[in-house]
Amino acid sequence: MSCSECGSPTIDFSLPERYRASLSTDAAVANCCTRCLTVEPVTDADTDASTPEFGRISDAVPTDQEQAIPLLLALELADSLATNRDAIESLLRDVERAGADPLLAIDRLARDPDLEPRVDLERRSHQIEQLLYYSNN
Incomplete structure (x- = not known):
């Protein structure tokens, strides 16, 4: 399949029920x-998402589904931190619980020359760090 935003190739993955609301x-x-x-x-019911190859996106994306899926969903929501604050925080906490450092992954994704993220990851990384570690929650 091709991306509806930029026409580049995509990778399919199973979307756990707990993340569908995102x-x-x-x-x-x-x-x-x-x-x-x-x-x-x-x-598309014919899609094979049984073994997603997250490494096709970037070396910065964890290969483990428990880490990669919530990270990618959080980045999808990052264009509106104010609206999606709770969901982003929850997703990135899931990344941490699964054993990955979401801020390091975001930083590495922002520096990947082969990516052109829809969201300005350099600008958002500082805001996401504040959301995760300096919020009043």
């Missing part, structure tokens, strides 16, 4: 663009 969908599969990092639900 994309406002009931779809069991989503895809992520290998260039702009846009994540979208997939409704």
